[in-house]
Amino acid sequence: MKTLNPSKSSTGLSNIGFQIANYTILTLFMLLCIYPFYYIFIYSISGSQEAMTGITWFPKGFTLVSYSKVFEFDGILNATFISVSRTVLGTLLTTFLCSLFAYLMTIEQFPMRKFFYRFLVITLYFNAGLIPWYLLMKNLHLNDNFLLYIVPGAINVFYIILIKTYIEQLPKSLEESAKIDGAGYFTIYWKIIMPISTSILATIAVFTAVDQWNNWFDNYILVSDKNLQTLQYELYKYITQASSLSRQSGMEINRGGATAVYMTPQTVRMTITMVVTLPILCVYPFMQRYFVKGIMMGAIKG
Structure with missing residues (x-):
């Protein structure tokens, strides 16, 4: 019993x-x-x-x-097109350039690799401020220019660090076997590194898309052309x-x-x-399965 x-x-x-x-x-x-x-x-x-x-x-x-x-307010449809365009193009450009730069920082044969990487990290601790940024954008003739929305943020140090850490965790044998077959660095990056880095790249894409979509301050400071107004800035004016x-x-x-x-x-x-x-918000359901995995693997170095 x-x-x-x-x-x-x-x-x-x-x-x-x-x-x-x-x-x-x-x-x-x-x-x-x-x-x-x-x-x-x-x-x-x-x-x-x-x-x-x-x-x-x-x-x-x-x-x-x-x-x-x-949606009947003046300029809303054109502003929506500008915001969507800057979000899509800015996300693609930032993801591509940051991932490419991060891959270069993992190549031991790259000249002055440690110097460039340390220089990037230093920029996280220092900020020139609003006035130097404004003068720089003016001197580059980016005021009243659509490139203002996508070029200045094309390289983001935080994203580069995440992607670099992720790539360093990948098996070195993949690159070595590709080199034996005659593949160059860009071929390795495009055909091997990119496809197996979907998680971290999707995470970076979400971060960039949210930042691009919500940003209106550059429009407020440097854009006076009505045809280049973003949706966020137009709606900000309507709220006020x-x-x-x-x-x-x-x-x-x-x-x-x-x-x-x-x-x-x-x-x-x-x-x-x-x-x-x-x-x-509609972006998150499609990226959610990559998001947590990308953050964890990109933030922790094995």
């Missing part, structure tokens, strides 16, 4: 209790992270007047008028002028239909926040 072991049963109960508490805390933490974004979303699709009375879980007076009006925009939007809707619909400043802010945030 079997007898129950009190110590084992108590251990099992404590494990179950720990799991319940653990999942409960993590679920609450997840809700705390998600709810602010969810609140912005339901506010943006609610009627302006109904939303002013308060919203908790569900939208009131469902409508997409705020989104349609935001939300009160006047809400009155303007209300009058436009009133002329177009029999019933007057007014957008409050808060509705304008919530809608613009969703317009700016949602596109870049």
